[in-house]
Amino acid sequence: MIAIDWGGSNLRAYRLDEAGRVLERRRGDIGALACSGRHGETLAGVIAGWKDPLVVLSGMIGARGGWVEAPYVPCPASTDVLAAGMVDMADQAGAVPALAGRSLWCVPGMADHRGQSADVMRGEETQVTGLLEQLGPGSHTVCLPGTHSKWVQVEGGAITRITTALTGELYGLLRRHSILARSMPETEPAILDARAFDAGLAAARAGGGLLHDLFGVRTAALFDRFPAEALPSYLSGLLLGHELPPALASAGDGPVHLLGNDALLDRYARALAAHGRTVLRHREELAAAGMYRLARARFG
Numbered sequence: 001m002i003a004i005d006w007g008g009s010n011l012r013a014y015r016l017d018e019a020g021r022v023l024e025r026r027r028g029d030i031g032a033l034a035c036s037g038r039h040g041e042t043l044a045g046v047i048a049g050w051k052d053p054l055v056v057l058s059g060m061i062g063a064r065g066g067w068v069e070a071p072y073v074p075c076p077a078s079t080d081v082l083a084a085g086m087v088d089m090a091d092q093a094g095a096v097p098a099l100a101g102r103s104l105w106c107v108p109g110m111a112d113h114r115g116q117s118a119d120v121m122r123g124e125e126t127q128v129t130g131l132l133e134q135l136g137p138g139s140h141t142v143c144l145p146g147t148h149s150k151w152v153q154v155e156g157g158a159i160t161r162i163t164t165a166l167t168g169e170l171y172g173l174l175r176r177h178s179i180l181a182r183s184m185p186e187t188e189p190a191i192l193d194a195r196a197f198d199a200g201l202a203a204a205r206a207g208g209g210l211l212h213d214l215f216g217v218r219t220a221a222l223f224d225r226f227p228a229e230a231l232p233s234y235l236s237g238l239l240l241g242h243e244l245p246p247a248l249a250s251a252g253d254g255p256v257h258l259l260g261n262d263a264l265l266d267r268y269a270r271a272l273a274a275h276g277r278t279v280l281r282h283r284e285e286l287a288a289a290g291m292y293r294l295a296r297a298r299f300g
Contacts (some may be wrong), residue, residue, distance in 0.1 A: 001046055001054040003291035006061035007123055013046050020292035022285065024050070032060040032067065034137045038163065039067035040096030041276050048098070054299070055099075056291040057089075058107035059123035060113070068092055071112035072120055076160040079129055082108065084296035107294060112162040119162045124150045127259050130289030131282055132157055140253035145264040165243045171236060171249070174214065183221030184231045192231035192267065196226050200237025209241045214229045216285070240271040248275060255280045 005012040028046045035042050047055070062070035073085040089104035109122030124144045131142065135154055142152040147168040154160035172226035174180050175188075178277065208247050217235050220226050226234055248256075255278040257263045269279045 001056060001292065001295055002052050002257055003055040003206040003288040004043065004047075004055060004059075004278060004293075005100075005123065005126070006057055006059045008060045008070055011042070011046060013050075014288035015047075015050050015052060016288060016292055020289060020296075022288055023092055032063070032266070034075060035067075040092060040099055044096055044098035053102055054084075054295065055093075055102055055104045056107065056295050057104065058126040058287060058291055062087065062109060063122055064146055068106055070106045070108040070209035070283070072122075073108045075110060075112040076112070076155070076158045077110060077125075078158040079132065079293055079297050081158075082110075082129060084292045086294065086298055087178065089298075090289060091185075092228070105147060105295075105298070106289065107291065109161060110159060115163075119164050120164050121150050121164070124152065124195070125236075125296070127284075127286040128152050128154065128159055128290070129293050130286035130291075131259070132139050134282070135257070138254075139252050140254060140257060141248075141269060142257045142259065143247070144290075145258070145260045145268050149243065151251075152271055163247060163250070165247065167239050167243045171239055174235060175215075175232060177222065180217045180231075180235065181219075183218065183228055185229050186271070190231050192236075193226070193230040194235040194270070196230035197237035197267070197270065198274070199226075200234045200239075201241040204238055204241025207258070208294040213242070235269060238269060244271055244275055257282060260284065 003014040003018050012027040014022050015226040017023055026046055030042050051271040061067050068087060068089055070087040072081055085108035087106045088108055092103055093104040095102060107126050109120055110125045111222040111270055128142055129274050140154040144150040149165045149167050151163040152159055193281040203216060221236060256272055258268055259282045265281055272279050
């Protein structure tokens, strides 16, 4: 089969053997919401030469405004429930000659309606599904850092709760479009300033409140508490310091499982260590493993 992890900014394609092992990888740089209706042609170009008949897609490709809208499956949901919610894309595949003869299926997103406001994820549920075998029985906390960081609770092999933090998006907005940006270098520093990052974490723990603490980035620049190139790290630590306490309040005492790219995981691991929590890191390719598990659950 072919597994397609198609997010808002790029596409990752994996060709898998019958045991779910990755045989080949490819990448496309067109996001699911930026294809201008040419999703089929884009997909056909990326997987050209791969003859496998089954293609499973996950991520923003199934969102409203994507190729097809795959309805959200409510929490709690096991692998079997997610697999049952997969959407047959026969009509879309049939409209693209290069995809003729293939079977295309889209993984649904997930929704959690039990809080004060609803929460959703699309794509992350596939990564968590790929992690389930490693987690084993019991309760587990999984964190997927990103533009919209997801905190996912897993109990007994089912996804039971979703919490989203706009930490990455807020960082980007403040970093580029606020008064705080005037004190920072235009180019993102290549290396985290650990001292400034830790100071941001400490400021969040002091309890002054996020809105007040954010202005502290401005005064840190005014009074030369940190050099300009360290201020992005201070802001990052401050935002993470405010994200973690509510996320950890509903987590158990076990390790936090982190999924994502190394640079982000380094920051989350450091912040979690400051809160006395241990972490276990996992590879980003879990999306392919998740789609394989869902295909096996749906088709045998």
